[in-house]
Amino acid sequence: MDLIPFIRNIPGFPKPGIIFRDITPMLANAEAFDYAIDKMIEPFVHAKIQKVVAIEARGFILGTVAANKLKAGFVPIRKKGKLPFKTDLESCSLEYGSASIEIHADALKEDERVLLIDDVLATGGTMAAACRLAERQKATIAGIAFLCELDFLGGRKLLQNTIHSVLHF
Ligand code: AMP
Numbered sequence: 001m002d003l004i005p006f007i008r009n010i011p012g013f014p015k016p017g018i019i020f021r022d023i024t025p026m027l028a029n030a031e032a033f034d035y036a037i038d039k040m041i042e043p044f045v046h047a048k049i050q051k052v053v054a055i056e057a058r059g060f061i062l063g064t065v066a067a068n069k070l071k072a073g074f075v076p077i078r079k080k081g082k083l084p085f086k087t088d089l090e091s092c093s094l095e096y097g098s099a100s101i102e103i104h105a106d107a108l109k110e111d112e113r114v115l116l117i118d119d120v121l122a123t124g125g126t127m128a129a130a131c132r133l134a135e136r137q138k139a140t141i142a143g144i145a146f147l148c149e150l151d152f153l154g155g156r157k158l159l160q161n162t163i164h165s166v167l168h169f
Contacts, residue, residue, distance in 0.1 A: 003039075003167055006032045007148060015096045021148050021169065023058060023119050037065045039166045040117065040145045044070070047142045049115045051075050051108060055101065055130055056082070058119040062147060066117055075107045075114075077130050088136055092129035095122035095153065101129055108137040121146040121165060124155025131159065 006026035013020040026032045040062065053075045054063025060076060067074040080089060080100035087102040108114060116130055127144060134141055141161045149155070149165035156163050 001032065001035045003032060003036055003147075006036075007167065018096050021120050021150075023061075023147060026147075027061060033065075036147055036166060037062060037069060040147060040164070041066050041070055041115070043162070043164050044115050044143050044145065047115070048113050049142055050112045051114045051139070052117055053077060053103070053108070053114050053130065053134055053139075054117040055126060059117050062119060063117040066115070066145070070115070072115070075103065077101050077103050077133060088133055090129035090132050092125040093123065094126050095150075099126065101126070101133070103130075103133045103137070105137075108134060108139040110138040112139045113142045114139045115142055116144045116161075117146075119147050121149040121155045121163070123153050124158035127155070128158040131161065 008022040008025050010020040010022050049070045049072045051073045052063050052067035054060050056078045064074050080102055083102050083104055086105040088105050089102050091100045114134055143162040146165040148167045151168050
């Protein structure tokens with residue numbers, strides 16, 4: 001199945017010069033959505049993933065379904081100030097701004113096998129910060145999966161682990 005027609009390109013959003021990759025047409029199509037998640041998790045189905053860790057907000061949509069399919073738990077990474085319990089914090093720069101992201105301090109156990117998920121790999125700053133949060137809790141990063149990777153930004157250079165992207169732009 002070709003997923004490219006289900007990704008809508010929005011030039012100039014949220015800032016001039018950015019082409020926003022809008023995944024909502026893919027989410028709205030049951031067959032495309034199901035297929036996209038299967039392709040994201042394909043390399044990791046036998047990787048004994050215990051937790052899927054995903055980044056607010058679009059990462060949640062993909063990550064919860066992926067966790068369910070992998071029979072793993074789900075752990076949210078949220079923008080600063082949203083998680084109610086004690087948190088660990090990291091700052092990151094992204095393609096169109098900067099952010100601080102948090103994880104609950106007790107979210108991951110030592111040596112727990114995690115798969116990190118987000119919709120788009122752009123400059124890699126966000127996912128690199130998410131990896132630091134998981135590593136600080138001594139989890140084992142078994143892999144990182146994206147639906148879309150913006151190859152021209154070279155974001156994977158910031159990441160050390162097995163990286164899998166379904167679509168490349
Ligand atoms: P980065 O830290 O630069 O890799 O940015 C990744 C984060 O920003 C992800 O959570 C994406 O959802 C979002 N993002 C960055 N660039 C884009 C883009 N061109 N289209 C859609 N989302 C993007």
